[in-house]
Amino acid sequence: MTISQSIRTPAPRAARHGAATTLAIAIVAGSMVIGLIFAAITFGALAIAFPIAVPIAHQFHVAVSANDVLIAERFASLWWVFAGAAMVSLLAAVAVTVGTVKHFESPPAS
Numbered sequence: 001m002t003i004s005q006s007i008r009t010p011a012p013r014a015a016r017h018g019a020a021t022t023l024a025i026a027i028v029a030g031s032m033v034i035g036l037i038f039a040a041i042t043f044g045a046l047a048i049a050f051p052i053a054v055p056i057a058h059q060f061h062v063a064v065s066a067n068d069v070l071i072a073e074r075f076a077s078l079w080w081v082f083a084g085a086a087m088v089s090l091l092a093a094v095a096v097t098v099g100t101v102k103h104f105e106s107p108p109a110s
Contacts, residue, residue, distance in 0.1 A: 026100070029100040033093045033096050036090070037090070039086075043083070043085040044082070044083065046082040050075040054072050
């Protein structure tokens with residue numbers, strides 16, 4: 001056994017992101033995820049609300065102008081747009097979460 005084989009070198013320490021950087025990224029990513037979830041809820045609610053707005057107004061004998069009924073009926077035919085926007089918002093929230101986790105798992109660039 002040679003001397004170079006008997007000397008153990010310490011394992012290199014894993015590089016980490018700084019505390020301020022980690023906190024800033026977490027705040028920004030968390031805010032984006034919360035905003036995207038709120039957007040998904042809002043678009044999902046619109047996809048549900050427009051198709052049922054006119055029948056509910058008629059059922060409860062609510063006075064609604066003809067213009068409002070026309071707008072609600074036009075948007076009701078576009079429910080799939082609102083549902084698609086809700087799905088895209090949810091997928092974007094997942095993408096931000098996955099991207100943030102991957103960023104924190106990777107060592108910082110030197």
